[in-house]
Amino acid sequence: MKDRVLFVDDESNVLEAFKRQFRKLFDMEVAPSGKEGLQRIAGGNGFAVIVSDFKMPVMDGVQFLSRAKEIAPESVRIMLTGYADVKTAIEAVNSGHIFRFLTKPCPPELLAQAIAAGVKQYRLIHAEKELLEQTLKGAVKVLTEVLALTNQEAFGRSTRVTRYVKKIAARLKSSNTWKLETAAMLSQIGCITLPEEILQKFCRGEALSVDEEAVYRMHPAVAADLLEKIPRMSEVAEIVACQENRFDGAGKAPVPRKGEEIPLGARILKVALDFDILETAGRSQRDALQEIKGRNGVYDPAVVAALEDVIRMDSGYARRSCKLTELKENMIFAADVRAMDGRLLITSGNVATRPLLQRLNNFSQTMKIRQPVEVLVPVGDWVF
Known part of the structure; x- marks a missing residue:
């Protein structure tokens, strides 16, 4: 291709x-102006190289390629001009928008070489980005599955x-959805270092001793330290590190921030985590929301308002009873899954991932499991 x-x-x-010179070498498109060029780029054609003349009416080459960089930052940009203007060349190259600067008339073989070099550069950029994205996704997946298997x-x-974080972020029109979801999924990864009895007491809503509280409060910093070691995860790590910060800055947070100094993701995570504690303790959504709203200074008011909208508009999940053979990935366990002898196998609230289903x-194969299993599925997704 x-x-x-x-x-x-x-x-x-x-x-x-x-067209005549390069149609056999490249999949070509042409545009008679910067405006039409931008329209073709915005159409999602995915150009490896963009070649532009410098001197054009209305929008010159530097202006066009600067706009093109905003729309398609991975595309490699080359400029042609009939004016051997050193100042223009320096401005174009130093601004970071131009890969090559060639003067007209430019021999076809020289232009072909420049485009070929641009294509090679594009492939390198694209391959590096794809490798990094796959590595990043793989690392996140591994950490999530380790947490699933080691700390139910x-x-x-x-x-x-995570479900609440996604919905709150959508209400706030946040553009960093992936980072927020990742931070939510990995926010508890530091809990793998906690003694099991401390975590269970906390999840049951029981009071922790001063020493136990100090140990528990370390888990966000532990998680952030782990995530900092993964390339491109610094922003996620910062969200995780600030997940317990109060909006008014009170208290002893590991990373002292307050107000909008706290990353938006951390402000959302704080509300979602505390709301979950109240729900897990048996409070209704309405009562839990009122409790959250009554804690002055603890939360970002805009995030609390978004949570209220989510609860009001949420169509919820349908509860179903399944045999083990009917369980599918992404179902949510609505009740603890236990063996017939009472041993806990999977706690309620877990999402059915492939490793969890394999574990079940x-x-x-070696014990009888209580059936049916109670699960939640989004309304409309259940197939009989």
Whole structure:
């Protein structure tokens, strides 16, 4: 498959020459102005290289390529000009918008070499980004599955909280959805270092001793330290580190921030985590919300208002009873899953991931499991 190249020039004869010279080498498109060039880029054609003339009416080459960089930052940009203007060349290259600067008339073989170099650069950028994204997603997946297999209480809490974080972020029109969801899912990863009895007491809503409280409050810092070691996860780590910060700055937070100095993701996470504690303790959504609203200075008022909207508009989940063989990924366990002898296998609130389902299947080979299993599925998703 040929790499896509866009040529932009206000002279139709130049565009025709480009078509004749390069149609066998590249998948070409042409545009007679910067405006039309931007329209083609915005159309999502995914150009590897964008070649533009400098001197064009209304929008010159520097202006066009600067706008093109905003729309398609991965595309490699080349500028052609009939004016050997050193000042223009320096401005274009130093602004960071231009990969090559060539003067007209430019021999076809030289232009072809420049475009080929641009294509190579594009492939390198694209491959590096894809590798990093896959590595990042893989690391997050591994950490999530480790939490699921080693600490049911913490994993259940993180999955419940993530649902609220996603909905609150949507109400606030946040643009960093992936980072917020990742921070929510990994917010409890530091709990793997906690003694089991401390975490269970906390999840049951029981009072912790002074020493136990001090140990528990360390888990966000532990999680943030782990996440900082993963490339491109610094912002997620900061959200996790600030998850217990009060909006008014009171208290002893590991990272002293207050108000809008606290990342939005951390402000959302704080509300979602505390709301989950109240719900887990048996409070209704309405009572839990009133409790949250009554804690002056603890939360960002805008986030609390968004939570109220989520609760009001949430259509909820349908509760179903399933056999083990009917369980599917992404179902939510609505009740604890236990063996016939009473042993706890999976706590309520956990999402049915592949490792959890495999674990349940392994257990079923050696012991009897209480059935049916109670699950939650989004309304409309259940298939009989």
